[in-house]
Amino acid sequence: MQEMTPLSFDELLAVHAGAVEDLLRNLLDERPREGEIARPERLLAAMRHGALNGGKRLRPFLLIESARLFGAQGEAVLRVAAALECVHCYSLIHDDLPAMDDDDLRRGQPTVHRAFDEATAILAGDSLLTYAFDIIADEATALPASTRLEIVLRLARAAGIGGMAGGQALDLEAEKAPPGEEGIVRLQAMKTGALIRFACEAGALAGGASPVHRERLVAFGEAIGLAFQLADDLLDLTASSETMGKATGKDAAAGKATLAGLHGEDWARKQLEGLITQAEELLEPFGEKADILREAARFVARRQH
């Protein structure tokens, strides 16, 4: 028998992204589920436009691999990952709205309010957010009821006023009154950190991790979240517009304070290496099994786009 060549990190990322995309496509079909009356065509099309956009699906990847660390895989885990991606995509649709960041393009495609209209974009975001909780609570997500309920609670906390939505509100305020270092850290922990942290925690929950292991994954998620934001700041500060595929220096132009901007490029690179080390140490008890999550930490910290 021929031995299987293990997938590279990029290949595995693509495999999981494909699986999540397929499941999302399936979940966003026209068939009303039990208790639903109908799925209006245009709204559904807008939800698809916002969710089936060929993203890297980094959050689902972290969730799937965190669950696999504890021996869980398959449909149930994939459904929780798809629910998380619904929440991420809802946040992008609403962030792009004229009243928020007013963006016309995302991944080279018209944003939802440009491809459809503003009202439909608001409702598509609302519906994707709502659908996330539907997907987790549905018995097709074959996890114990107490686990699914805990995942619902953690997702709501990560996405709501004390997490992502609250962070977006702080970000809007930051344009008018730039926050200090502490304020920037809080803003970013909420706006981008909370959902990345949730990805790792939900994976641990789906995998039935012990409380101690769950806490490790939470801390790992926090380190990854910080690295993600710092790498983003750094790209914004340094990358050419060709590499990024979008206007750069945008944060600086909008007067947005970032840690990288505050402390400079060298400091940021050193911080990033420190976060990778920290993330790797957190995974120590899991040995080789956690290699893919270690690679994920490096991928997030060192990404060039």
Added chain:
Amino acid sequence: MQEMTPLSFDELLAVHAGAVEDLLRNLLDERPREGEIARPERLLAAMRHGALNGGKRLRPFLLIESARLFGAQGEAVLRVAAALECVHCYSLIHDDLPAMDDDDLRRGQPTVHRAFDEATAILAGDSLLTYAFDIIADEATALPASTRLEIVLRLARAAGIGGMAGGQALDLEAEKAPPGEEGIVRLQAMKTGALIRFACEAGALAGGASPVHRERLVAFGEAIGLAFQLADDLLDLTASSETMGKATGKDAAAGKATLAGLHGEDWARKQLEGLITQAEELLEPFGEKADILREAARFVARRQH
């Protein structure tokens, strides 16, 4: 010992509304819950503005009384009722936005986007919707995990693309292309019916009703939902602007087709009496215990404002 005078329907409605308002105020305090990072002041103020508005709290009332029919009352039921009201209030905030109905006033107060700004109103709606699932999933809602999970699922289905949000999308389309009778019925069952139906079903679930009894409450909720919409149409068709406290004939002016408009006032009144009879018949097995829900049906069908 002096005998207690039983409360009138209006008094009981006010008592429940007060309890829900108090709990919502408590839930919307500045204290971050475990897993939340911070509650940004301005966003929280916008959520309060949208949720603590002195409404009749009809949906919570139906939920609380449906639960009481099966012997359940107290904090857990009240929390589910407050979660439902969060979803109702989120929908009002988003419906009032310039891109949707573009309303400046609600209950004589500036709408959230007028009192704050559009971006904050979008985020306040998002956060209230998200918080609803937090409230139900929190263990402070002391119901069995499987019950809470079923309530999460039913709420998501009632509020999402196949329910309220989908109905709102159909309503936007109806302004451009008036639907036929079947289309109007579907639109209304989704836009207003789904959440009223959920109120009755969730009460039955919280009360541990048998599947047969739960189905009766679902059918009762559907009848009430139809009556609610028909009474609304009728008011729009006939009431003076003094009684309504807002411009009337608004639906007709906006070119919105309603069943009352299609078939006339007499037909609508007959339909309403038929729905009351139907609702009362559905409650037959519960005897006198269901009297308050019978009164609720009459209240909804005959309201003058």
